[in-house]
Amino acid sequence: MELLSPAGNMQSLKAAVQNGADAVYLGLKTFSARANADNFTFEELKEAVSYCHLRDVLVYVTINTLIDDSNMSFALDNAYKAYTYGVDAVIVQDLGLAAQIRKNIPSLRLHASTQMSVINPKEAILLKNMGFKRIIAAREATIEQIKALTETGIEIEVFGHGSLCVSYSGQCELSFFNGGKSGNKGGCAQPCRLPYTLAKEDKVLAFKNLLSTKDIAVMDHIKQIENANVVSLKIEGRMKSPEYVAIITRTYKKAISGTLTQKDRQDAMMVFNREGFSEGYMFSKPGKEMMAYNFSGNTGIKIGTVIGVNKEKGLIQIESDKELVNGDGISFPKNDLGMYVNIIRKNGNKYGLICRNGVPDNFEHVYLTYDKQLMEETQKSYSDDFYRKTVIKGVFQARHGEKAKFTVTDNRSNSFTAYSDIDVQEANSPDANQNILKNLSKTGNTVFEFEDISIKTDFDVFLPAKTVNALRRDALEGLTEIRKAISVAPVDKIFPKYLNINRSINRSDKKPGVSLFFFEDRPDFDIKDINADRIYMPESMYKRYSYDNRAYMYKPIGSMLNEKTILPKRVISSSMGILEYDCDKVMDFGINCLNTYTADFLAGYNNVKAVCLSHELPIEDISSFIGMNSNISFEYITYGRVAVMKTKYCIKGAFNQMPECMNQDLHLLDRQKKRLDIVTYCDCHTSYLLGAFTINNINRIDEIRKSGADTLRINVYKETKEEIKEIINKLL
Template sequence: MGKHVEILAPAGSLDSLRAGLAAGADAVYIGGSRFGARAYAQNFTEEQLLEAIDEVHLQGKKIYMTVNTLLKDKELAELFSYLLPYYQRGLDAVIVQDMGVLRAVRSWFPGLEIHASTQMSISAAEGVRFLKKHGVSRVVPSRELHLKEIAEMKKEGLELECFVHGAMCYSYSGQCLFSSLIGGRSGNRGQCAQPCRLPYQIDGRPEQDLLSLKDLCTIHKIPELIEAGIDSFKIEGRMKQPEYVYTVTKLYKKYTDLYQKNGQSGFSVSAEDERKLKEVYQRRGYSQGYYHQRNGKEMLSLARPENVSTESQKKEGAYLPELLPVSGKLWLKSGCPVSFSVAAGSAKVSCKGEVVQEAVRQPLELSKVEKQMKKTGSTGFYFQDLEICMEEGVFLPVQSLNQLRRQGLGKLTEALLQPYRREWTKENGKEDESALHPEQGAAAEENRDRSATYRVGVLVQTREQMKIALDAEMVSRIYVEDPKLCREAKLSKKCIILALPSVFREDTAEKWEAYREEIRAYCDEVLIRNWDSLQWLRDRGFEKPVRTDYNLYVWNQQGKVFFREEGIRGYTAPVEFRERELKELEIEGATLIVYGRQPVMITANCVQKTVRGCDGRSGWLYLTDRKQKKIPVKKYCDSCYNVIYNPAPLFLADLAEDVKRLGMWEIRLDFSTEDKEEMQAVLKAYQAGFLQGDPELGVPFQKEFTRGHWKRGVK
């Protein structure tokens, strides 16, 4: 029934790869030695990965490689030589997060499919449409989406790959800086320390794991997932053991095939198979994820179990590659070279060996010749048919038969793999210094004028904060999140920038239709935080300048070019870069955030709903961590998501001279929980440090603050 659905298995090791294939996976995804979002997985060396590509292709399956972290320029300069051997060998696709990487790979390696990682946080059909224009063939959307949203995305014509089983992040993937800002280990670099698994308090209640989701299990929902249009069922688990990969893959394959054969009326999951899923890995229980609900307390594992895992392990090497059937024919005629042909699928090869002799003592026996030729060993083949045409009374050394068999099967292997091989030439792919470090010449727009004095912008979240910003002489640019404030702010001569929501899903887009006139008439620019909202604006003919916030990451020169080619007026500098890295990136055209509590998570689940129940009112609440720090959480109930903030604000006013040497186009102060007195104190400190040049006056205005990544960066 219907189309084929790919079962995509994780492969954190060669044993896991073979386990997935043995269980019936149609494809595997795997990480190389660098640039993958599982930095602590076993991963593959170059030699192992090249062998894996061949092994997968000999079985007629596909193999995708993760390059789904953010890359700095020095790393991007090494990416071409890193990927080239895999491209030539026949890698089927790369999974990417970084738009600079996307641009580079698309330019360098024609014919190599590009899959957009879930780290891109694509949450609406508009985002899929945006990526389609840039050569993406498959999108892995945010895991927080409802099946109705998935079905709407599918109308854009790209393949959709969705997670169906395994661990779940509490934050929208790609929108989490919790591990980075708290512990210095960046999830955007594959090094997440999982602070979401720690206990937290609220309202003085006992500690609970308020940010820890249960694992995803959708095996009962396979029919609905298929009918929504999902092309690939993705199983999470590159850090898990081969037995987990084998069991989960086998069961999802079994029940996907069952539905496609028998339909809904013949579909049911047995209690025995449910038990197998739980036994192979049971950390904190299972939920069916977001496919049928927006959020909910039942999705969380609030209590910490004594036995964190019951994952069983199978002995390494237990999963052997599936053998490929071949047909062969051997001719032995006295006075003629021995001849051997072998075929599999559409491939057929022939080879010749030594001249066959008349036997002096012991002629060859048919049964012994057959036995010798069928010794295929570790070649990955077995003889389904072997025809031997042999005269009586002939002789040939056994060594010659072995050599002929090896030669024939080796040629067959190459023939089967040849369709996957690629040649790379400068004519069909571009790899040069200009691609990595493009000129910054006449094409640069006004905001790259190095002679211009930097501007001061503030982002506000309340009417009171906006009024203070309007009265502040040093502030020339005001970012507002509430479109209803644009009309009031526009009465001033200051530049008003409307900041669109951090998450722009289908229902959010529908609500924002009511604000189209405010956007056109009362704001000068727009700040976007996702690709979905950019495409939404373009679909409606929006022509005013668009800028991007920090979470549309620009970590390299290729990324800067991508944004410029998209007509984006300016970007926000990375918040995970240290001072030296910001200099190397050359952020003359960028906004640099120099103050504010930085978002560490953007979440579909709601702390309010988990602890107190939904009240439908946007506002603030506070988590308390193990060190008794208060973590602000803002509820955006109009779009139903939370933003969790760093407990301490970034403060750089007393480092103003160092900051100004970066030559950024704008500095930005982000206000969130600050009341009138706090905001005025901050503005006073930054006026002293940045405008009056007096670092003594720009000293920290409060006891607790952070330098963010100004000095330490991330690995």
């Protein structure tokens, strides 16, 4: 199983490689889902590929954001440049970009980002047929679901350690709607790490960091993951320090080899954790044990207790299980205090310390968050570029009166032969051949190490030491150049082009249609006399209206879609898996259609009746969709609440164990007392958070009418039938 480590910059890349990574993933300066990482220029990418390939490490480049039409050529060009620099794969979220890469650069290996939220075999089959070679499974997938994905025949990669989004990746718009920073474009501001209040009416049930998850750690489940036929175990952390990357990479290298120690576990915990680790969705059920309710930063490891306080002088005494040195970092989570250790006296395991930024309470627990000695040792692990070696074989050959030759061969069957600059002579010493082998074996400051070296000659050979050294140097340099060489299939001039549609330049001023979406079953809302073209509803509501050709059953994200799943005649979902079914289908907002090339890809499937354009697409940009395809409607949100987060974590159930809690109107309040309502779909263990606002584009109806959207979408939550009728009348 491949160990895949993050590289936010060149130093982190070296930390990963020198500590045992089999592959690294990194982002460029644009179109990276970790836009706040340092990321790589193209010159740095070239250096990174050379550094890694020389050491038998693969390089995957992330182009894993949503792409708008104005940037599609730019993103495609990034993929092409990465391809010419010899990267081993690109990781992609945007379906339109993926289709364009497959068409324009067919030899470039495609990996499906976890932002695609793949959890179902049907989704895996679709991506496999599309040309993807690997899928990074949704972090919500259980080990059983992961095994089902591997059985489709496509490579499956899983996240094994690091930060866990509380939302399905690619399905969260909380940051976008809260402050305009899109997680789907790499700018997530992480509002999920802030405190929220859980309330029922005016009663407060909880006030904590209710959406903040612990980091996941599966180091004790390696065999189960391998038995599920997972090909790659991924470490999250492109925004973490090189020391973090080194320690976690080393930890999982040992876990995979079966040599993990308790100290390794402790080092991993110290370098970063949030109130401990969880096993994520892979090996545990979503609940309180996955959450870090009290502290969203690094908790570190508990090492002792405060046993004395002098607040006037800013002095404390602590008792510690670990020997401390000046420069260690400690924290006191109860009072949200942190400091670097400054020892004024020491007596056994008792330390007198100076506190410059506040004094903790007596008897408060002390946590180590920065181990200076461990960090210094870790930094040494990647300061030597030649610490990690690649094993090779060597053969020295010599004949009377001819130049000697030295052939070196690596594990990929690359070989290079160097020749001496003078003819060999017969030596008088019986140790001459052994001395030559000894000199040839000195690989020094190179990435190579001989696992076998032999000599083929029938006499004792004499060559000056400087000639032998030059022979070795020439051979190793030649092999180095071969290993660094880039060989890719040529491609024609690349440019985005539509594959399934014929564009029309005609602008449409026709009156748009209307669609309704019900977040919940509404027994009080009879749809019979509602003037709408399509009406989307949960399964329980659909059963009452399945006779109505306007009715579509809603399949929330996380719904199971496999060979045994039977869908009704009309379905709406954000899961691309429904494209594999023979039914009328509408692709909901979570399909993330931000550009016309994604629409073009979806148009290649039968019975796609409508595509809901991304919430992140401004009204003025809808005009790109004009004349796209008369057989597919494009919907744009015109009125209603929006699901800003879709999560497998049951917020209601975590704090209210009564079965009827799922039907109760529990809600969250953010720091500004804005209300986020919770809608729960129990059959697929998914909860939606509805944003604390109602979108209202009714006053911009003329702009929308002249755009490429031919259907106006209304989301219905608590609105009455009369209110919805009034809104429809305004639209029509």
